[in-house]
Amino acid sequence: xxxxxxALFSICVIAISCKKDHPxxxxxxxxxxxxxxxxxxxxxxxxxxxxxxxxxxxxxxxSSVINGDTTIGSKNxxxxxxxxxxxxxxxxxGNDYFQFQHFVIPATIDTSIEALYLKDNVAMGGSWxxxxxxxxxxxxxxxxxxxxTSTITGTGLSRTVNGNTYNDVISVGTTLSxxxxxxxxxxxxxxxxxxxxxxxxxxxxxxxxGGVHNSTSLKYADPR
Numbered sequence: 063x064x065x066x067x068x069a070l071f072s073i074c075v076i077a078i079s080c081k082k083d084h085p086x087x088x089x090x091x092x093x094x095x096x097x098x099x100x101x102x103x104x105x106x107x108x109x110x111x112x113x114x115x116x117x118x119x120x121x122x123x124x125s126s127v128i129n130g131d132t133t134i135g136s137k138n139x140x141x142x143x144x145x146x147x148x149x150x151x152x153x154x155x156g157n158d159y160f161q162f163q164h165f166v167i168p169a170t171i172d173t174s175i176e177a178l179y180l181k182d183n184v185a186m187g188g189s190w191x192x193x194x195x196x197x198x199x200x201x202x203x204x205x206x207x208x209x210x211t212s213t214i215t216g217t218g219l220s221r222t223v224n225g226n227t228y229n230d231v232i233s234v235g236t237t238l239s240x241x242x243x244x245x246x247x248x249x250x251x252x253x254x255x256x257x258x259x260x261x262x263x264x265x266x267x268x269x270x271x272g273g274v275h276n277s278t279s280l281k282y283a284d285p286r
Contacts, residue, residue, distance in 0.1 A: 095253040096152060096257075099285065100127050101286045103125065104258075105280075106125075106278050106281065107280075108122070108123055125142050125145070125150075126142065128142070128143045134176070137160065140152045140153070150163045157182050161176070161179055162174065175194055177194070179212070180232065180253055186217050188213070188214050189212060191210070191211050192210045192212075194207070194210065207240065211237045212234050213235045213236075215233045215234065221260065221261065223252075228252075233252050234252075235248075236251070248265040261278070
């Protein structure tokens with residue numbers, strides 16, 4: 063059960079990536095908070111806290127936009143390939159930003175999630191909710207409804223990440239909730255124009271089960 067709970071909430075930590083060694087901090091205001099040009103690539107530093115030892119594990123994730131957009135439902139998604147061979151998919155529809163990803167955790171979860179992670183026309187303090195149904199195998203299949211509440215916590219920000227300063231940044235704070243589960247969550251993501259995610263911090267504690275404490279930060283970006 064503990065493994066199932068952590069697997070469930072780990073997939074709801076939306077660390078969206080969608081990128082120059084010393085990027086131009088003033089991107090055109092006509093550019094979106096993502097990049098779908100084939101060949102664009104990113105390197106992120108990931109810090110993950112081991113749930114047992116509480117040690118911090120540091121790794122790098124390299125990803126790039128590849129040929130072959132994918133239609134999912136009514137949306138056309140850009141494909142991003144990660145160095146481990148997995149893929150994530152991104153879409154911008156008007157002012158709305160979506161991530162689609164299929165998650166497989168053997169004997170626990172086999173599901174697809176489409177998350178609305180950013181609305182770039184929402185004023186500071188504005189929020190939106192999204193309810194996602196996820197089936198978790200805890201001996202028998204159980205469907206839980208995860209409510210993701212996202213709030214714009216900053217607009218037009220200047221933020222320095224790994225020595226690079228980005229302007230016109232939007233920050234989004236996210237909380238998670240589910241019936242019958244007490245969750246304390248503090249999730250914050252920062253997005254820059256023509257790049258996407260530049261920093262994310264994820265602290266989630268589930269009563270009776272412990273916590274998930276991870277972060278991601280952009281080290282290198284090459285937007286085409």
